[in-house]
Amino acid sequence: MTMINHRKIAIAGFGEAARAFASGWTRGEESEVAAFDPKLADAQAAPSMEKAGEELGVVLCPVSSEALRDAGGVFSLVTADCAADAAAQSAPHLAAGAFFFDCNSCSPVTKAQNAEVIEAAGGRYVDVAVMAPVHPLRHRTPLLIAGPHAEPALDYLSALGMQGKIAGNRVGEASAIKMMRSVIIKGLEALTAESMLAARRAGVEDAVIASLQASDPGIDWQKRFSYNLERMMVHGARRAAEMREVAKTLSDYGISNRLATAIAEWQDEIAGLRMEGGEDNLALRLDRVLESRG
Known part of the structure; x- marks a missing residue:
């Protein structure tokens, strides 16, 4: 387990939602955004990802451990069927106390299972529901968040310019x-x-x-x-x-x-x-x- 670098944001999955969020986040000059996506190993998909990463100032990493290392906040933005795998693969590489924003459209049961994995690894799990298409609002797309860490998580999201609203203190409510x-x-x-x-x-x-x-x-x-x-x-x-x-x-x-x-x-x-x-x-x-x- 490593210490948190509050200036670093990590992303699991670098598709449309990840790019939309990263394109609008309020970021300081010393901030860093790193992303990992299995499709980086795909010769057909990789070029467009690499181009987007360069344009958005996002460092694309060949392995998830490199992307997540020391990050203060991790955004999981994969497809629903890959959400559990993303949580399991991310957990060993989380910094102690790092937020894990599970933004995937999963059942409350899946979210609760993901939360157990993340919390056991020392992370702070946040159930996130993205409530509208990410375009045109990008990072300001309305979000619902839930879980025991919802209040500090809302402060974190607000600092990035994101529009979150607390749905409840139980994982799965959002x-x-x-x-x-x-x-x-x-x-x-x-x-x-x-x-x-x-x-x-x-x-x-x-x-x-x-x-x-x-x-x-x-x-x-x-x-x-x-x-x-x-x-x-x-x-x-x-x-x-x-x-x-x-x-x-x-x-x-x-x-x-x-x-x-x-x-x-x-x-x-x-x-x-x-x-x-x-x-x-x-x-x-x-x-x-x-x-x-x-």
Whole structure:
């Protein structure tokens, strides 16, 4: 166990969320941000990561121990299915008293298990729920935090310019809110795909949208549907992993997870097409998905 360097921040995972946070953090001249990601060993993924690291002033490390060494705060920003591994791999390298911000969309049970691992290693575990897309707000994206270290953790986040709010003093409270919210948010995306793809194939999507607009004029349905589909096309794999955690959460609470399971399947299916969002045009996006699905 090493001493804390309060000027050093470490990141586990260097994807979209990590880059968004790092691009906006309030940092002093002597501060250091280091990141580790298994994809650095991937010849195809590494160049874009290295470029982003150089642009953001983030030191990319070949091994997690180097990235985490002496850091006062560690942000775990991996996919939900990798969160437990990230906690287990980080624990041996944490400085005594370092904050471990578990920002992954995991079930409260998974968060509690991760907390045990981190606390046993001498770290201070913080349950974090990221409550909106990280763009355009980047580091100022709303966060819910929970756990026994929530108050000092909030001070740490505030010093970085981040927008946290305490959800409770028990690990899992923040993640439970995020999980239940995701049933609605990711569920609407899955409904979008199912309804609009079929409507497009039937040639009635304009009439369906017009009917919805008349019933609920407070929502721009065309814009919302286009945005929902883009989220699935670009981020479906990550959303599917999250929805499997949601299904686990519902099961833990004794609630049927049939819808959550189906939502994960839709997210996986669209993500499996490996498509970019492209132009913000619902018809074009629907056609691209239909053509790719055959």
